[in-house]
Amino acid sequence: LVVFIPFTAPGDHISYRIIKRKKNFAQGKLIDILKPSPERTTPKCPYFGTCGGCQLQHLNYQSQLEYKRLSIQDALIRQGKLNNISVPSVIPATQQWSYRRRISLTLKPLKDNYTAGYIAADGLTLLSIDQCPIFVEKDSTIFSQVQEVVRSLLKKDSNDGKLTILKRNNNTFLLHFHFKNLPNNAEQVLANAAKKYSNWTGIIASSTDRTIEFGQLETH
16 A cells, blocks of 8 residues: 655655555655655755645755656656656756745734734644745845734734735845735835835735735836
8 A cells, every 4th residue: 555644755764644545545644753864854944844835845955856757757657658758857956945936925814913924734724934945045034024014904804815925136025915805004004114124115905996006016
């Protein structure tokens, strides 16, 4: 029986438990790493394993590339029914960190205000964050600024929102807040942010019936 166990590496000696069983395979949960694989490395992100995003940061970069190559090859053979095929090596990226140009955060009410984050690995919980190594360096202030601003937005009913952050080439940012209904103080809070944060060169806040804009909005 094939058992799929997230966050393990080839060569690991582990203990695990099966949490879901099908006819031809099962899903397992890692309990303990008894002997780590030499392909393991320390994840750079403090939220790895809890966040629902990155899945391979526990593997060194060369192992990540080989994992991706084998995944494509396996899909072509098993699903595409292509025999005698060998996928070539994956070309390494020139930049392993801070490579993302755009991210999307979820905004959820926290008491009377909001917090920003990614959806956790359980697919339900909001994970409030203060860094994201695939987007910006650890010393970037963008996440602390975002959390400060969304904590100032007054909650309106159970109105969740989204925040898209676009990183420009000069490490300034275009931010797009979207709510079904804009918080009552959104215009004032975002006007203050536009004046306070020189790296926020463009801000958009939109709802089903209203849009607020500040600064440079072109994406190039």
